[in-house]
Each structure stands twice: as structure tokens, then as C-alpha cells.
Amino acid sequence: MENSESKESSQCVRVAVNIRPLVTSELLVGCTDCVTVVPGVPQVQIGSHAFTYDYVFGSVGQPSSLIFDECVAPLVDALFHGYNGTVLAYGQTGSGKTYTMGTNYNGEEHNGGIIPKVMETIFTRVEAMKCSTEFLIRVSFIEIFKEEVFDLLDPNTPSFSKSDGVYLAKPTGPARAPIQIRETVNGGITLAGVTEAEARTKEEMTSFLLRGSLSRATGSTNMNSQSSRSHAIFTISMEQKRSASCRTGVVQDDVGDDILCAKLHLVDLAGSERAKRTGADGLRLREGIHINKGLLALGNVISALGDEKKRKEGGHVPYRDSKLTRLLQAWKHFVSSHLNTQ
Numbered sequence: 001m002e003n004s005e006s007k008e009s010s011q012c013v014r015v016a017v018n019i020r021p022l023v024t025s026e027l028l029v030g031c032t033d034c035v036t037v038v039p040g041v042p043q044v045q046i047g048s049h050a051f052t053y054d055y056v057f058g059s060v061g062q063p064s065s066l067i068f069d070e071c072v073a074p075l076v077d078a079l080f081h082g083y084n085g086t087v088l089a090y091g092q093t094g095s096g097k098t099y100t101m102g103t104n105y106n107g108e109e110h111n112g113g114i115i116p117k118v119m120e121t122i123f124t125r126v127e128a129m130k131c132s133t134e135f136l137i138r139v140s141f142i143e144i145f146k147e148e149v150f151d152l153l154d155p156n157t158p159s160f161s162k163s164d165g166v167y168l169a170k171p172t173g174p175a176r177a178p179i180q181i182r183e184t185v186n187g188g189i190t191l192a193g194v195t196e197a198e199a200r201t202k203e204e205m206t207s208f209l210l211r212g213s214l215s216r217a218t219g220s221t222n223m224n225s226q227s228s229r230s231h232a233i234f235t236i237s238m239e240q241k242r243s244a245s246c247r248t249g250v251v252q253d254d255v256g257d258d259i260l261c262a263k264l265h266l267v268d269l270a271g272s273e274r275a276k277r278t279g280a281d282g283l284r285l286r287e288g289i290h291i292n293k294g295l296l297a298l299g300n301v302i303s304a305l306g307d308e309k310k311r312k313e314g315g316h317v318p319y320r321d322s323k324l325t326r327l328l329q330a331w332k333h334f335v336s337s338h339l340n341t342q
């Protein structure tokens with residue numbers, strides 16, 4: 001983000017670590033905390049190794065409830081000013097990525113995850129600006145499962161219905177058709193035929209999150225009974241235009257008379273895993289191999305982008321090594337935030 005002169009907001013990538021409390025199954029087998037937060041600095045210690053981040057939440061760091069305010073609210077604000085942004089949740093399987101992002105939203109319980117808060121914030125602001133600005137807000141929700149991209153909002157996928165307060169199991173219809181990643185003439189990346197659903201209200205957007213969450217591939221491993229087996233990407237696209245009927249006299253400089261477009265990508269990556277610890281075999285093991293491969297490719301791309309010397313020399317960035325990194329290629333100019341959970 002380069003819209004501010006302050007050093008902090010001019011940083012393109014910021015990294016936060018969120019330490020979740022031990023869950024019941026871990027307490028029952030006698031697990032204890034292994035991460036220590038160093039007081040007064042955003043640093044954690046694991047054994048003799050110290051790791052420094054931009055923020056540390058959870059444990060005795062800042063309360064986890066502040067993640068949205070500190071890390072994501074500035075990106076939502078930037079979206080209204082026409083800046084693209086990305087939040088990536090990365091971490092070992094079972095570390096709390098889905099919980100933190102709110103990708104497992106079930107439409108019922110109160111959910112303090114990042115995505116529900118983003119939706120709330122966007123529509124509160126849209127409501128306040130509606131007399132001066134016209135908005136077109138759309139969402140897409142995809143997953144990358146075993147190196148194939150699937151549309152979680154595909155209208156041809158049977159939707160889940162609720163029976164006696166319980167959501168029915170995932171539909172077992174015909175196999176889903178994967179979406180193709182295409183390169184445009186000017187070198188951009190598009191997803192051919194992906195659903196971009198218009199959301200006029202928070203409730204409409206919530207229904208898309210719910211629909212996609214329920215369609216996402218999950219499975220049970222020794223480390224997480226509800227482990228996400230795919231990388232999920234929820235994208236909010238916003239177009240703004242000054243309303244012709246604006247009578248308030250409030251001028252929003254960023255919008256002018258043109259259409260201002262920006263996107264916010266909210267990514268819940270599948271967790272990295274060790275087959276020995278997850279106890280995975282057969283199908284689960286093959287899923288785990290794909291997950292680790294995609295995450296390795298992501299790490300290699302981030303390292304290549306972070307290497308200033310290589311970047312200046314126009315060095316090779318291995319975007320083509322996985323579907324995840326090919327999509328990242330399309331966002332490379334606007335990766336603004338990177339959330340890491342432990």
C-alpha cells in the first residue's frame with residue numbers, strides 16, 4: 001500500500017502470528033504450550049529459537065480479538081480507496097487458520113472470524129455512503145483441491161439444505177468440473193467461467209460464504225477432525241461510482257467521475273502437515289502431498305519476490321510451479337498482508 005506517507009502503512013507485506021489456546025483433545029493427552037511470547041516485543045520463542053513478526057496475538061501477546069482491527073481493517077479501508085489487498089492465513093494443520101479467517105462460517109453461531117467482520121465493515125460503510133456513491137460488490141469463492149481449481153459458488157452444484165436444525169451432508173452428485181486458469185493477451189490471469197455473484201447486502205454476501213464453506217473439501221486427520229483439504233480463496237470485488245443524484249456536497253476524491261475498482265482476497269490455505277503426525281494414508285496422504293507441494297511453491301515464490309537483488313535483476317519467480325502461485329501471479333502487485341497462525 002503506497003497511499004500513505006507513514007512507514008508502517010507503506011510496508012507492502014506485514015506478518016502477524018496468532019497463537020491459539022490448546023484445544024480439549026490436546027489437553028486430554030497432556031499437551032502443554034511450547035510457544036513463549038517475549039513481553040513488550042512482537043517476538044515468540046520456541047525452545048532456543050526466537051522469531052520476530054509485525055504483530056503477535058493470542059497467549060500473552062495482544063488479544064486475538066484485535067487481529068481484525070490491527071491487520072485487516074486498514075485493508076478494508078484501502079479497498080474503498082481503490083487499493084487491492086490480500087490476507088493469507090498460513091500455518092500447520094490444526095493451528096487455527098479456518099477459525100481465524102471465519103471460512104467455516106455455518107450461518108448460525110456468532111462468528112468472530114475475519115471474513116464475517118470484513119463483510120460487516122464493508123456494508124456498514126456502504127450504507128453510510130450510499131447517497132453519494134453507487135456500489136457494485138461481487139464475490140467469488142474458489143478452492144484449490146489436489147491441484148485443481150473449483151468454483152465453490154457454482155450454481156450447478158446442489159446447495160445444502162437444512163433439516164431439523166442440522167445441515168445435511170455434502171451432496172454426492174456428479175463430479176465437479178475444474179475451472180481453467182487462462183492467460184489474457186496482456187499477460188493477466190483469469191479464471192474461465194468462475195461465478196462472480198453480486199452481493200447487495202451483508203446477508204447476501206453471508207449466504208455466499210455459507211454456501212461455499214459447506215462445499216469445501218474437508219476430512220479428518222489425527223491432528224484435526226475437520227481439516228481443510230484445500231486452499232480456499234474468498235474474493236470481494238468492489239466497483240464505486242459517484243452517484244449522479246448526489247446532493248450532499250461530500251466529494252470523495254478517490255472516486256471522481258470514474259469507476260473505482262479494487263479487490264480484497266481472503267485466503268485460508270490448507271495446513272502444512274507431516275504424514276507421520278496426521279496419520280494420513282491412502283487418499284488423505286495424497287491430498288497432503290498436494291497441499292505440501294502447493295505450500296512449498298508458495299514459499300519459493302515469496303522468497304523470490306522478497307529477494308531484492310534477484311528482483312532488481314529481473315530474476316525468475318517460479319509462479320508456474322502450482323495453481324496457487326499462478327493465481328498469486330495475478331495478485332502480485334497487491335499482496336498487502338500475510339497472516340500466519342501457530
Ligand SMILES: Nc1ncnc2c1ncn2[C@@H]1O[C@H](COP(=O)(O)OP(=O)(O)OP(=O)(O)O)[C@@H](O)[C@H]1O
Nearest residue numbers: 020023093094095096097098099224227228270271
Ligand atoms: N483462537 C482459537 N480459540 C479457540 N479454539 C480455536 C482457536 N483457533 C482454532 N481453534 C480450534 O482449533 C481446532 C483447529 O482449528 P482450525 O480447523 O481452524 O485449524 P486449521 O489451521 O484451519 O487446520 P487445517 O489446516 O487442518 O484445516 C478447531 O477445533 C478450532 O475450533
